[in-house]
Amino acid sequence: METPDYDNEFDAIVVGAGLAGSAAALAMANQDLDVLVLERGQSPGTKNVFGGVLYTPTVRELVDIDDAPLERYVAEKRYGVLTETDETAVTMRPGEWLEEPHNDSYTVLRGSFDEWFAEQAVDAGATLLTETTVTGLVREPGGGAAEGRVVGVETDRPDGTIRAPVVVVAEGANSLVSEGAGLRDHHDREDVAVAAKEVLKFDRETIEQRFRLNGDQGVAYNYFGEGAVGDAVGGGFIYTNKRTVSVGVAYSIEDAVASDQNPEETLNDFKQHPAVAPLVRGGRTVEYSAHAIPEGGIDAVPDLVSDGALLAGDAAGLVLNNGVHLEGTNMAVESGYQAGRAVAAAVDGDDGSVDDRALATYPEELADSFVVQNLQHYDFFQELAVEDREFLFSELPRALADAETEYFAVDRDPKEAHAEAAKDRLLDAAGGYVGAAKRAWKYRKLLS
Amino acid sequence: MTVDADWTIVVPVKQVPDADDVTIDPETGTLNRSDAPAVLNAPDYNAVEAALSLRERAGGEVVAVTMGPPFARAVLETAVALGADDAVLLTDRAFGGSDTWPTSLALARAADELDADVVVCGEESTDSSTGQVPPGIAAHNGWAQLTYAEELEPRPDDDELVAVRDVEGGHERVAAETPVVVAFEYGENEPRAAGLHRKIYAETEFEPEEWSAEDLGISEQVGLVNSPTKVGGMDTADPVEREQAVVDDVDALSDRITEVTADD
Numbered sequence: 132m133e134t135p136d137y138d139n140e141f142d143a144i145v146v147g148a149g150l151a152g153s154a155a156a157l158a159m160a161n162q163d164l165d166v167l168v169l170e171r172g173q174s175p176g177t178k179n180v181f182g183g184v185l186y187t188p189t190v191r192e193l194v195d196i197d198d199a200p201l202e203r204y205v206a207e208k209r210y211g212v213l214t215e216t217d218e219t220a221v222t223m224r225p226g227e228w229l230e231e232p233h234n235d236s237y238t239v240l241r242g243s244f245d246e247w248f249a250e251q252a253v254d255a256g257a258t259l260l261t262e263t264t265v266t267g268l269v270r271e272p273g274g275g276a277a278e279g280r281v282v283g284v285e286t287d288r289p290d291g292t293i294r295a296p297v298v299v300v301a302e303g304a305n306s307l308v309s310e311g312a313g314l315r316d317h318h319d320r321e322d323v324a325v326a327a328k329e330v331l332k333f334d335r336e337t338i339e340q341r342f343r344l345n346g347d348q349g350v351a352y353n354y355f356g357e358g359a360v361g362d363a364v365g366g367g368f369i370y371t372n373k374r375t376v377s378v379g380v381a382y383s384i385e386d387a388v389a390s391d392q393n394p395e396e397t398l399n400d401f402k403q404h405p406a407v408a409p410l411v412r413g414g415r416t417v418e419y420s421a422h423a424i425p426e427g428g429i430d431a432v433p434d435l436v437s438d439g440a441l442l443a444g445d446a447a448g449l450v451l452n453n454g455v456h457l458e459g460t461n462m463a464v465e466s467g468y469q470a471g472r473a474v475a476a477a478v479d480g481d482d483g484s485v486d487d488r489a490l491a492t493y494p495e496e497l498a499d500s501f502v503v504q505n506l507q508h509y510d511f512f513q514e515l516a517v518e519d520r521e522f523l524f525s526e527l528p529r530a531l532a533d534a535e536t537e538y539f540a541v542d543r544d545p546k547e548a549h550a551e552a553a554k555d556r557l558l559d560a561a562g563g564y565v566g567a568a569k570r571a572w573k574y575r576k577l578l579s
Numbered sequence: 580m581t582v583d584a585d586w587t588i589v590v591p592v593k594q595v596p597d598a599d600d601v602t603i604d605p606e607t608g609t610l611n612r613s614d615a616p617a618v619l620n621a622p623d624y625n626a627v628e629a630a631l632s633l634r635e636r637a638g639g640e641v642v643a644v645t646m647g648p649p650f651a652r653a654v655l656e657t658a659v660a661l662g663a664d665d666a667v668l669l670t671d672r673a674f675g676g677s678d679t680w681p682t683s684l685a686l687a688r689a690a691d692e693l694d695a696d697v698v699v700c701g702e703e704s705t706d707s708s709t710g711q712v713p714p715g716i717a718a719h720n721g722w723a724q725l726t727y728a729e730e731l732e733p734r735p736d737d738d739e740l741v742a743v744r745d746v747e748g749g750h751e752r753v754a755a756e757t758p759v760v761v762a763f764e765y766g767e768n769e770p771r772a773a774g775l776h777r778k779i780y781a782e783t784e785f786e787p788e789e790w791s792a793e794d795l796g797i798s799e800q801v802g803l804v805n806s807p808t809k810v811g812g813m814d815t816a817d818p819v820e821r822e823q824a825v826v827d828d829v830d831a832l833s834d835r836i837t838e839v840t841a842d843d
Contacts, residue, residue, distance in 0.1 A: 134776050134777045135776065135779075135780050135784070137779050137780075260775075260778060260782065288773065288778065289772060289773075289774040289775070290774035290775050290776050290777065291774070291775045292775070
């Protein structure tokens with residue numbers, strides 16, 4: 132039996148068939164590069180977890196999403212602040228979201244979406260190998276790199292080393308390959324959040340009645356405050372799919388370690404909150420998952436190109452969480468797309484030579500894109516959230532609830548007295564007019 | 580050292596619905612095969628491993644064979660990725676609806692056509708579990724058979740294959756003259772993982788040969804009309820409602836178990 136040798140038969144290897152990896156593979160295959168995608172799961176998406184709303188502008192740039200397994204488009208967003216017993220929420224349903232392309236916001240289930248997205252890359256000419264775990268990168272002396280240039284990958288299979296001119300590492304949050312190869316440092320504990328999520332099965336009618344939805348409409352609810360994740364920095368979420376509801380929590384690993392509660396218990400408490408329980412009641416759990424989220428902001432993003440290897444998606448720490456915007460997958464798609472374009476420009480398909488200057492356009496393009504722009508703009512928030520945690524997650528929610536209770540109290544006192552008391556309660560929490568003004572200034576960039 | 584006698588080792592394999600995803604239609608009692616992705620029948624991994632191991636010791640080549648629609652080639656790719664040298668797809672509308680009788684006939688003719696010295700089958704398929712096909716192949720060709728085989732020892736110089744068979748109360752070692760059909764016991768060896776380059780080859784470049792019923796000269800002997808099996812009816816058993824309880828700690832669990840077992 133003679134086995135062909137595929138060393139340097141492919142122009143590039145992509146580690147991981149998640150959204151970043153498949154976007155990179157698509158971008159390269161669209162430029163006629165021969166791409167090999169290695170995925171450890173039985174099929175793409177089986178190892179992936181997110182909330183999930185997928186924002187689709189870049190996906191639409193790469194593929195036609197008419198046949199994509201989208202669950203529902205986001206017709207309503209809700210931001211709820213929870214104490215242990217109260218909810219204060221803002222709900223929005225702009226009419227424009229009902230029109231195509233629905234603000235490019237759809238709930239999806241990663242198991243089916245990632246599989247479909249990887250299929251698009253295969254249809255474009257990429258080769259996908261599943262159940263194959265990349266365990267390390269192969270380096271070779273020379274190429275101007277002190278530790279040698281990355282010339283391939285090692286996998287867990289027999290005869291498992293394969294070479295290619297460029298490697299795109301899109302391995303996800305648990306970035307063992309890039310850490311092992313010295314492409315990035317180990318994630319600092321304070322830069323990582325833990326998420327726990329359940330997918331609950333209902334019939335369509337129950338979901339549509341419960342959340343006031345027609346047809347393909349869906350909701351994205353985000354919750355903050357001590358009623359969501361106790362005294363941790365983080366929040367809870369509820370997203371509607373076609374026949375399931377995703378409910379989960381995400382909060383700092385440091386808080387999870389310090390807490391005597393595990394994430395599962397935190398999720399159970401969230402599900403039992405009086406404002407949340409009626410929304411998730413009666414569902415049958417069909418999926419339970421937990422995952423790490425890198426949210427160290429722009430400072431935790433490593434060099435995106437080094438020695439012939441590129442990092443994209445979660446492996447590069449490209450996740451935005453500023454409380455209002457929770458985005459990772461669209462950044463994964465955009466970074467994969469930009470990485471793929473740079474590789475396509477850099478690799479000479481005939482002789483396998485690599486133009487390092489063309490590879491270097493990847494971080495430049497990404498710096499000009501919404502990915503890095505947003506990470507930079509909202510970089511202040513993570514730090515402030517930790518600094519102000521007592522105010523943001525505990526005092527403010529309580530003050531809001533107290534003020535509402537006071538303002539709308541029905542008794543025989545004049546309303547003006549209630550309004551005055553409610554205002555006092557809020558001002559008290561914010562530190563008077565001066566304190567409130569200071570805080571408004573501090574958080575001004577959140578909404579700008 | 581054995582002399583390289585170049586055995587041809589044929590491995591009939593089957594694509595079955597992935598047992599993890601299969602459901603049963605409560606109305607008809609039949610399997611919803613279309614819901615589950617098709618994968619290589621689990622016992623066939625043991626058969627392929629046994630065949631590869633025979634090849635390593637006796638020399639020769641391993642050829643995987645399956646009968647099915649064109650997409651059944653996926654399981655041949657799996658076999659080739661694992662190390663089979665070649666593969667043949669028996670595909671023809673005429674095969675449609677075949678039960679174990681015409682199926683084993685087609686596989687027997689294919690094995691004969693390939694000039695097989697040894698045919699190694701998995702003991703049964705996970706979707707119908709009859710175990711009739713390996714003996715069927717032997718019967719159709721008038722070849723020897725070694726069922727319930729746990730270990731194989733090739734003796735190509737003597738044109739013999741020795742098997743350790745699992746029998747009631749122990750084991751027996753039986754030698755059979757080639758050509759011989761083996762039904763290899765599920766789980767009795769550890770199937771290897773496919774090599775990386777071999778897997779790429781199998782999934783991107785490999786093309787199995789395709790044979791029709793006519794190529795095998797059995798057009799009039801296969802398909803539904805030539806299948807003697809008649810299914811009288813099917814029933815599904817309702818699952819027993821199980822009592823569930825959540826306990827706080829190990830002690831509480833222990834108490835609960837003691838309580839329940841004391842009731843009996």
